[in-house]
Amino acid sequence: MIRLEKRPTPSRLWTAVTPVFAVLATMLVGGALFGFLGADPFEAIRTIFWDPLFHPQFAAYSRPQLLVKAGPLILIAIGLSIGFRAGIWNIGAEGQYIMGAVVGAAAGLALYPSDSVLVFPLMILAGALGGWAWAMIPAVLKTRFGTNEILVSLMLVYVAQTILASVSSGLLRNPEGMGFPGSRNFKQWDAAHNAEIIAGTGMHWGVAAALIAVIAAYVLMARHIQGFNIRLTGEAPRAARFAGVSPTRIVVLCLGISGALAGLAGLFEVTGPAGQITIDFNSNYGFTAIIVAFLGRLHPIGILLAGLLMALTYIGGELAQLMLGVPGASIQLFQGMLLFFLLATDVFTNYRVRIGAKGVA
Amino acid sequence: MDLSAINPILLVASIMVSATPILLAALGEMVVEKSGVLNLGVEGMMITGAVVGFVVAVASGLPVLGFVAGALAAAVLSLSFGVLTQYLLSNQVATGLGLTMVGLGLSALIGKPYEGVKAPTLPKLDLGPLSDLPVVGRMLFSHDVMVYLSLLLVVAVWAFLKFTRAGLILRAVGESHDSAHALGYKVVRVRMAAIFFGGACAGLGGAYLSLVRVPQWTEGLTAGAGWIALAIVVFASWRAGRVLVGAYLFGGITVLQLNLQAAGAQVPVALLSMSPYLITILVLVLISARGVHGAPASLGRSFHASH
Secondary structure (H helix, E strand, O other): OEEEEEOOOOOHHHHHHHHHHHHHHHHHHHHHHHHHOOOOHHHHHHHHHOHHHHOOOOHHHHHHHHHHHHHHHHHHHHHHHHHHHOOOOOOOHHHHHHHHHHHHHHHHHHOOOOOOOOHHHHHHHHHHHHHHHHHHHHHHHHHHHOOOHHHHHHHHHHHHHHHHHHHHOOOOOOOOOOOOOOOOOHHHOHHHOOOEEEOOOOEEHHHHHHHHHHHHHHHHHHHOHHHHHHHHHHHOHHHHHHOOOOHHHHHHHHHHHHHHHHHHHHHHHHHOOOOOOOOOOOOOHHHHHHHHHHHOOOOHHHHHHHHHHHHHHHHHHHHHHHHHOOOOHHHHHHHHHHHHHHHHHOHHHHEEEEEOOOOOO | OOHHHOOHHHHHHHHHHHHHHHHHHHHHHHHHHHOOOOOOOHHHHHHHHHHHHHHHHHHHOOHHHHHHHHHHHHHHHHHHHHHHHHHOOOOHHHHHHHHHHHHHHHHHHHHHHHOOOOOOOOOOOOOOHHHHOOOHHHHHOOOOHHHHHHHHHHHHHHHHHHHOHHHHHHHHHHHOHHHHHHOOOOHHHHHHHHHHHHHHHHHHHHHHHHHHHOOOOOOOOOOOHHHHHHHHHHHOOOOHHHHHHHHHHHHHHHHHHHHHHHOOOOOOHHHHHHHHHHHHHHHHHHHHHHOOOOOOOOOOOOOOOOO
16 A cells, blocks of 8 residues: 655755656656647657757747746746745736836836936836735735735736736827837837847846846845745744744735736836737736746745746747647646646655555554 | 616626626535635636537537536546645645646647637527516526526535535535544545536536637636636635625626626726726625634645544
């Protein structure tokens, strides 16, 4: 008989190994899925995981895309992971990401056509504030009334999407845009353009911010007392209260950090790769970042790697769509499967598998 | 604004239609949560039910077969959540989110060739003299069979939880899985059954969306209906009767804002379209501010028999 025995502490070896297993299992099942859809499984897997980096023809275009896509994912996932560690489930990062972009872009557009060097820093600040404020709604409702933050933050995604649709064809619409929806293009306005720091690498300010966030989160969680309080709240809420940790402060802190980072990601996206506020600039990074956070084991370094891997599946998915005619939605399924397999293999991290009869309890 | 453009008879009739999918999904989720499991994958199960129901109904020409297939598909999908959370003891919140993502991806994949296709829809039920009643007949007694089935299901779930032994066991498992285990009840098996039922209900609700409410297939068709079903369970404090009230209230708001938009109300369209979500938040706040939740005590906790 197979049974599970709880480990006193999670196994460090398995913590590191399970993401690799999950990726391999996803490749296997995903390959079978592609085979079922009429594509050669080996070619599909190679197109998704290998070609974006090493294809002689496409790699020159897709390699920079890796950083462009990984930047926002890592930035958002870092914020989410801090909350998840404390047992605070902000799953509305998509909304905070949209609001950060909208508020940041609005702050910038109010100053058009100034060419002051202060425009972009101001927009960054406004973007972070926008995301932060949007995340404060579930935070305040949770701390004041005990309202479930999962549902509130998620409902606010739909509200944010409505606001985005409204402003992109109303308040923030380009007055010189012939009446088409969408704001002014930030790529044509140097003072507000989130340009590449090193041309041709995809390294823009959002990627730099993501790297800083990784380091800051590492220091916070591993070295700072607030990081310890956050982890304590997640693992033993009662003990945390006895130790004098205020649950209210932790909720506000965690949701604030994740909202601000998601807002930043939105601003960098809209001023850089997306270029303008449009009704569908957002490409669901806020939801994919949840997978990134789990795949990276809620650890900053892990999230860095997971973000890169997830960006790879995005680009590879587009490539597979182009070259093999695989439907675009299959990549979403692929990413969902990855999370599933990761959660399934996680059992080995927290439990030992024993085979044989039960001993005396 | 021309309020007289809103026909009260049609309004009530369309509220019943728009409330039915969330009512079905919320009812299923309530049973799942009563057994102590928090399945956040309602949206994913619903949309899977929607697409499978649509495809089967188009292929067979039989909407009823579509409903059966939609319910089955979503229930089978929910078992993957069950295996992960009950046997592999994974985190229920994360697994539920994963289920939603898998469902959204899977449905977009399956539904791609069916965009723009028209599905056979459910015929209106002829209730004889009742349907012929002047006003009430068109309001209440000229719907399709699923509307009445969903109402029957409310009564059935209520009676099951309140009066049957199996319902008592299910509630015991949800309140204290350790005690239920000590009494010899199979906690994991009860929960798997509840998850399966919840999946089937969500699938039915989804199929209702794609076959009756909309009725066609577009990617992301459910547009948050599954999450609203989750909110309604909280709103209802885990009681079947109040789930009905919540679903109809929410259906009412959705239909009313559409009607107000059509009547040219002097309110920004954006504000009207976000109102269902804002009101859901408001209701959640009111419920939680009251302080009495009635949530099952073991909700969201993994059960492992070793301790």
